[in-house]
Amino acid sequence: DQQVKQNSPSLSVQEGRISILNCDYTNSMFDYFLWYKKYPAEGPTFLISISSIKDKNEDGRFTVFLNKSAKHLSLHIVPSQPGDSAVYFCAASASGTYKYIFGTGTRLKVLA
Amino acid sequence: NAGVMQNPRHLVRRRGQEARLRCSPMKGHSHVYWYRQLPEEGLKFMVYLQKENIIDESGMPKERFSAEFPKEGPSILRIQQVVRGDSAAYFCASSTTGRTHVGELFFGEGSRLTVL
Numbered sequence: 001d002q003q004v005k006q007n008s009p010s011l012s013v014q015e016g017r018i019s020i021l022n023c024d025y026t027n028s029m030f031d032y033f034l035w036y037k038k039y040p041a042e043g044p045t046f047l048i049s050i051s052s053i054k055d056k057n058e059d060g061r062f063t064v065f066l067n068k069s070a071k072h073l074s075l076h077i078v079p080s081q082p083g084d085s086a087v088y089f090c091a092a093s094a095s096g097t098y099k100y101i102f103g104t105g106t107r108l109k110v111l112a
Numbered sequence: 113n114a115g116v117m118q119n120p121r122h123l124v125r126r127r128g129q130e131a132r133l134r135c136s137p138m139k140g141h142s143h144v145y146w147y148r149q150l151p152e153e154g155l156k157f158m159v160y161l162q163k164e165n166i167i168d169e170s171g172m173p174k175e176r177f178s179a180e181f182p183k184e185g186p187s188i189l190r191i192q193q194v195v196r197g198d199s200a201a202y203f204c205a206s207s208t209t210g211r212t213h214v215g216e217l218f219f220g221e222g223s224r225l226t227v228l
Contacts, residue, residue, distance in 0.1 A: 006154075034216055043116070043203055043219035044155070089154060099145065099168060100217065104154035 003027045004092050006103035019077040021106050023090035026071065030092040034100065035064060035075050038087045047088075048075070054098050080110045116141075116203050116220035117186075124226045130174075131191040131198070133223045143216060144187045145205040155203065158221060161187060184194030194227045 005024045013019045023033075031052035036044035050057040050064045050073065056063050063076045077084055087107045091100040117136040125131050137144050142163050147155040157171040163183035169179065177195075181187040191198055201224050205217035 004154075013130070036219075041221070043118075043205075043221045046216040049216065091155075098143075098160055099171075100156050101157065102147070102155040 002104070004090060004101045004103040006077065006088075006090060006106050008106050009104070010107040010109070012109045012111060013051055013080045015082060016079045017074075019080045019084065019108055019110065021075040021077075021088050021090075021108065022077075023073045024071060025073075025092050027092070027094065027101075028071070029094040030101075031095055032093045033064070033066065033073050034091045034102050035062075036089045036091060036102075037084075038105070044089060066072075077108075080108075082110050084108060085110050114205050116204055116218050118202075118220035118223050120223060121221065122224050122226070124228060125194050126228050127195055128174075128193050131194050131202075131225055131227075133189040133202050133225070134186040135189070135204030135206075135220060136186040137204075138218055141206035141208055141218070143207045143209060144181050145207075146187075146189050147203045147205065147219075149201045149222075151200070151205065158189070158202075191225070194225070196227045199225055199227045 003026050034049040035047040037047050038044040046047050048059050048062050049065050050066050066073045087105045089102050089105045091102045093100045119134050144161045146158040149155050159172050159179045160168040176192045178190045201222045203222045205219045
């Protein structure tokens with residue numbers, strides 16, 4: 001039972017353009033969401049988070065949007081850079097719990 | 113301030129042998145999580161531990177897998193009688209608190225287990 005889904009296994013974007021990575025979840029109890037970036041042979045590193053009391057959170061080139069009614073969140077990277085090429089995981093958790101449920105990841109390739 | 117340290121980075125075992133993976137959390141972190149990433153899959157939660165306590169092991173296979181986080185020393189994920197399907201990357205993460213909404217998890221670089 002995959003509670004957090006990233007339906008696009010891969011995405012290619014031209015340098016300088018916008019990258020949009022999508023994530024859907026099924027558990028309505030989830031109220032905190034994070035995005036992690038992972039390079040090959042390295043551990044995931046935290047990128048940005050959003051609480052369900054917000055619908056948008058921005059940090060430099062990275063913006064996360066949350067649509068609670070659709071149980072959908074997206075990560076926007078503008079402008080995309082070759083160094084952004086990595087696997088991106090979204091993760092979700094519910095209040096009172098202590099574990100994050102991760103999606104299967106989307107491999108982003110930014111073309112120079 | 114060292115990050116989450118995992119060792120070994122790579123481990124090769126033959127079927128039936130035991131695998132021990134170690135994780136030292138970040139300084140000041142007393143909460144440890146283990147996740148497994150099978151080839152072409154996402155990160156699957158295995159277990160959450162605090163010092164000397166297993167808080168949630170709902171993601172652990174029922175047999176052959178165990179985890180501990182002793183009062184002194186690293187957290188250890190132990191896999192007995194390994195099978196080929198155990199081949200995966202095992203990631204340890206730590207945090208200052210077990211409450212997910214307070215802070216993110218800091219991950220180690222992972223231990224890659226290959227079972228021949």
